[in-house]
Amino acid sequence: xxxxxxxxxxxxxxxxxxxxxxxxxxxxxxxxxxxxxxxxxxxxxxxxxxxxxxxxxxxxxxxxxxxxxxxxxxxxxxxxxxxxxxxxxxxxxxxxxxxxxxxxxxxx
Amino acid sequence: xxxxxxxxxxxxxxxxxxxxxxxxxxxxxxxxxxxxxxxxxxxxxxxxxxxxxxxxxxxxxxxxxxxxxxxxxxxxxxxxxxxxxxxxxxxxxxxxxxxxxxxxxxxxxxxxxxxx
Numbered sequence: 001x002x003x004x005x006x007x008x009x010x011x012x013x014x015x016x017x018x019x020x021x022x023x024x025x026x027x028x029x030x031x032x033x034x035x036x037x038x039x040x041x042x043x044x045x046x047x048x049x050x051x052x053x054x055x056x057x058x059x060x061x062x063x064x065x066x067x068x069x070x071x072x073x074x075x076x077x078x079x080x081x082x083x084x085x086x087x088x089x090x091x092x093x094x095x096x097x098x099x100x101x102x103x104x105x106x107x108x
Numbered sequence: 109x110x111x112x113x114x115x116x117x118x119x120x121x122x123x124x125x126x127x128x129x130x131x132x133x134x135x136x137x138x139x140x141x142x143x144x145x146x147x148x149x150x151x152x153x154x155x156x157x158x159x160x161x162x163x164x165x166x167x168x169x170x171x172x173x174x175x176x177x178x179x180x181x182x183x184x185x186x187x188x189x190x191x192x193x194x195x196x197x198x199x200x201x202x203x204x205x206x207x208x209x210x211x212x213x214x215x216x217x218x219x220x221x222x223x224x
Contacts, residue, residue, distance in 0.1 A: 041199070043114075043216050096154070
């Protein structure tokens with residue numbers, strides 16, 4: 001079983017939609033959860049990180065962790081074409097363990 | 109803040125030659141730097157971790173004699189791909205972590221290496 005599992009997509013939504021991106025992880029000891037956005041042929045950009053359970057909101061982005069089900073989510077409200085990118089979840093255990101990334105396409 | 113640069117952004121080299129990639133933290137001191145490679149439509153794979161002034165720690169399956177990593181200062185790490193082969197062609201990305209942001213890594217823009 002992989003330590004972090006993420007649906008690779010692609011996910012295609014219309015502009016303005018609410019997007020839900022999800023990952024599951026295997027080790028209940030994990031505490032730090034990260035979300036990165038990567039545009040084509042660029043390095044990943046840190047979007048948000050959360051510690052333990054709960055929600056964290058930053059503008060149109062909300063990160064959510066459910067430790068009981070070992071499930072992490074990133075919600076994007078009012079999605080824009082500029083949000084089209086690959087979104088990577090990662091577990092931070094001193095080193096980053098990445099999911100495979102989900103390709104998101106927001107069309108006008 | 110937290111800007112990481114890489115140079116070059118794109119390089120083509122011939123088989124058998126060596127190529128050096130630089131990674132710099134521009135506005136913070138990076139006590140730890142990481143090197144990743146990424147194949148098309150795949151996720152990032154950690155190659156090695158380096159701490160300033162120490163030898164790099166390589167992930168399983170990564171040849172340390174082929175991928176030489178030097179982290180000589182708190183703002184600079186280099187990756188040298190020696191005796192490059194076409195299968196080394198990939199996107200190489202570094203990241204840096206400072207003292208304050210223990211659990212935050214900031215990534216460089218990546219270097220695309222093509223070996224002919």
